[in-house]
Each structure stands twice: as structure tokens, then as C-alpha cells.
Amino acid sequence: MQLNWRAISEAEPGPSWAGLFREYWPAYHRWWVREGAEARPGYLDSRKALRAHMPEMLPLYEQLCELAGGSDHASRFLSFYCPPPYLSGCSQAIWPGEEPVLVRNYDYSAKAFDSLVLRTAWQGRAVMGTSDGLWGLVDGINDAGLAVSLTFGGRRVVGDGFGVPLVLRYVLQTCETAKEAGEVLKRVPTHMSYNVTVVDAQRKYLTALMAPDRATVITNAAVATNHQERVEWASHARFTATVERERFLLQRLTLHVEPEEKFIGAFLRPPLYSSAFDQGFGTLYTAVYRPWQAQMELRWPKAKWQLNLNEFHDDTRVIFTPEAAL
Incomplete structure (x- = not known):
């Protein structure tokens, strides 16, 4: 592909x-x-x-x-207010090394994807991230060293609220720390359930479990896949292997601290990497965010693209993504 x-x-x-x-x-x-x-x-x-x-x-x-x-x-x-419902896969985790590193897989349909990294300085705040809806973001970083990423929360409930990519843009435009981001995520309504992981330059992090029908729960979880505190949509959970992916990541983080490169490499292979492109849940990219370096790195099984917030250059890449399990 x-x-x-x-x-x-x-x-x-x-x-x-x-x-x-x-x-x-x-x-x-x-x-x-x-x-x-x-x-x-x-x-x-x-x-x-x-x-x-x-x-x-x-x-x-x-x-x-x-x-x-x-x-x-x-x-x-x-406005991103009460958009049509949409589902994604995704896995994300914070590597516990000396420098905080946020790693995520974005599993979604290639037919509904911008394939676009935007670097902006809107309202005096430099922000770089993966575009959705042309000003929303599914992951990104700002000039304060705050990085953020989302996964679908695995619930069918739809309510009154915003599409979460605009909420991520809002966090990066207005916040500098994970604590500030948590306050925003607690008060801004979302139209569907999402897990938003945030890490800042002081190595503080959190994961917010957002939903349209109940209060946002702020956790200290370093891992998020496609369910919240428990599985509530069993068929989606089975199809996306959300529990298996969460256990896989937790095991890698808790049993031993492996080298950063090895940890990132695990996102490019099953069970984290998905080839379900024909069903709208293939891994379109792996993103690596390094707050201390203001750096975003996009990875695929056979390609790598490094971007820097402070030395950003317009560019293009043609990426050929494997359509079968690696």
C-alpha cells in the first residue's frame, strides 16, 4: 500500500x-x-x-x-462539534528512560487519513503534529516540550462534544505541562470515548480516559490501547486485540527496562503492528516524540522520517506500507 x-x-x-x-x-x-x-x-x-x-x-x-x-x-x-462517529485502533506508551519518549501506533483507514504533518505557530505557539481535519491533531508536540497522543476508548456511546483531534490541538495551543493538560481534558467534552496520553519536558505524564456520558478519569497509566478501565465493547476488543496489546506493552515496561530502540521496534511488529488495512484498522505509522529534543519521528517497517519543531523543512515522502503481517 x-x-x-x-x-x-x-x-x-x-x-x-x-x-x-x-x-x-x-x-x-x-x-x-x-x-x-x-x-x-x-x-x-x-x-x-x-x-x-x-x-x-x-x-x-x-x-x-x-x-x-x-x-x-x-x-x-x-468546529469539530458533534461530528459523525468514527473508530480507530492505536497503541501508545511512554518509554521510561532518562529522556521521556512517547511512542504510538496509529491504526486507521488509509482512505480517511490526511497523510500530513503540520508545523504551525498559530497564536504565538509552535506546534507540530499529525493532521486530522486540517487543524485537529491525532498526536503532536509543542514548543514547551509537551507531547500528546490519542487512542479510541472502545465504547459505542456517542454524545454532545468535540471530535478529540481538536481537543489535542487545544491542549498543545494552551498548555505547557501534563498537569495543565489534565485540567483541560477533564473539562472539555468529547463526542466519543478516547484515551489521551500526555508527557511533558519534566517527565510528568498522565492518561485521560475521556467519554461523552461520564466524567473524565485522570490516571497515571503509561500505556493505552482501545479500552478504558474495563472492556465494554467485546467484539471490538476481540477484533483489535486491545487487551492483548495492553498486556504486551505493560509486560515490556514492568518486567525490565529495555533499550529505547528495541522498545520502539516492538511497535513495528505484531501484536502492536496491524495489517488489517482492508477493515480500516491497519497501522498507518508509528510516531516517536522526544520532548527534550522537540523532535517527532515517523517510522514504518522499511522507512524512517525525522522532523524537528525548531528546524522544520517542508518535505514529502512516498511510503510503501506492508499489507501482510511481518
């Missing part, structure tokens, strides 16, 4: 972002209206929710809506 990746930097929202929106919008629009536009909240409700829960983001949101053309559908989509 071939994926064409891009790394793009634009300090303030401008022509590069507007061009990306024009390119991606037709596919995103089809997804957003698949249940009918009336199934999504209106513009005023969406903007009101942003103002209530993420007020610092409102000027940026309005700027992006204008660049996107200002249409009703585009503006509602960009």
Missing part, C-alpha cells in the same frame, strides 16, 4: 492552509454529510460550544472559516 506523505509549515493561517482545505474538503464534506447535514449541529450552536469550552481558539477558528470560504457547512465542520 502506498501513502504519499507531506510535511508543511505555515506560521500563520494563510494560502498554504487554504490550499490544503480546498484539496481535502470534498472528501471531508462527503464524510460530514453522510447522515445528512441536519444531523450535525448548526453554525450558531457550534460556535457557541467553542466559545464556552475553548474560548482561546475562537479567533483562530474564525480566521480558518474565512480562509475556507465561509460556507455554512465548512464552518460547522471546522
Whole structure:
């Protein structure tokens, strides 16, 4: 399977972002209206929710809506408020070496993936991460050395809240420490259940278990897969092997501290690496975040791409991903 990746930097929202929106919008629009536009909240409700829960983001949101053309559908989509439900796989863990390192696999459909790393300096905060929805992020790092990543929480409940990629963007735009991030994750509502792992430059970390129908639980877990405190969606758990992947990672972290490179390499092989691409749960990439170095590294079984927040260069990569188990 071939994926064409891009790394793009634009300090303030401008022509590069507007061009990306024009390119991606037709596919995103089809997804957003698949249940009918009336199934999504209106513009005023969406903007009101942003103002209530993420007020610092409102000027940026309005700027992006204008660049996107200002249409009703585009503006509602960009709010990330109550989007259509979507599922992913994913594994993530914090390697307990001298330098904090966050490692994650992103298991999702290649047909619904941006294949894009964005480096921005919006509102004076430098942020780099893997794009979703053109300003949301599924993982990323900021100039304070705060790194964050998400996994699906393994529950079918859908409620009123935001798509979690925008919540990750909000954390990186406004927080510098894991403690600050935890406070944000406790108060911002999400439309589905997600596990968000955060690590900062002081080696403090947490995993927030977010859900639309109950209070967020802040834990000191260094590992997250696709369930929360217990399995609540048995068929999804079996299909994604969430319990097996969690046990595998916990065993590697608790029995002995192995070298960083060996730990990262485990993400590129089963049981963590998934080849279920035809079912929408293949491993599209492994990301390694090093807060002390402001560094993000993308890995695949036969390729590696290193990006630095402070020395970022626009670039492209053509990645051929194995479609069979390694």
C-alpha cells in the first residue's frame, strides 16, 4: 500500500492552509454529510460550544472559516462539534528512560487519513503534529516540550462534544505541562470515548480516559490501547486485540527496562503492528516524540522520517506500507 506523505509549515493561517482545505474538503464534506447535514449541529450552536469550552481558539477558528470560504457547512465542520462517529485502533506508551519518549501506533483507514504533518505557530505557539481535519491533531508536540497522543476508548456511546483531534490541538495551543493538560481534558467534552496520553519536558505524564456520558478519569497509566478501565465493547476488543496489546506493552515496561530502540521496534511488529488495512484498522505509522529534543519521528517497517519543531523543512515522502503481517 502506498501513502504519499507531506510535511508543511505555515506560521500563520494563510494560502498554504487554504490550499490544503480546498484539496481535502470534498472528501471531508462527503464524510460530514453522510447522515445528512441536519444531523450535525448548526453554525450558531457550534460556535457557541467553542466559545464556552475553548474560548482561546475562537479567533483562530474564525480566521480558518474565512480562509475556507465561509460556507455554512465548512464552518460547522471546522468546529469539530458533534461530528459523525468514527473508530480507530492505536497503541501508545511512554518509554521510561532518562529522556521521556512517547511512542504510538496509529491504526486507521488509509482512505480517511490526511497523510500530513503540520508545523504551525498559530497564536504565538509552535506546534507540530499529525493532521486530522486540517487543524485537529491525532498526536503532536509543542514548543514547551509537551507531547500528546490519542487512542479510541472502545465504547459505542456517542454524545454532545468535540471530535478529540481538536481537543489535542487545544491542549498543545494552551498548555505547557501534563498537569495543565489534565485540567483541560477533564473539562472539555468529547463526542466519543478516547484515551489521551500526555508527557511533558519534566517527565510528568498522565492518561485521560475521556467519554461523552461520564466524567473524565485522570490516571497515571503509561500505556493505552482501545479500552478504558474495563472492556465494554467485546467484539471490538476481540477484533483489535486491545487487551492483548495492553498486556504486551505493560509486560515490556514492568518486567525490565529495555533499550529505547528495541522498545520502539516492538511497535513495528505484531501484536502492536496491524495489517488489517482492508477493515480500516491497519497501522498507518508509528510516531516517536522526544520532548527534550522537540523532535517527532515517523517510522514504518522499511522507512524512517525525522522532523524537528525548531528546524522544520517542508518535505514529502512516498511510503510503501506492508499489507501482510511481518
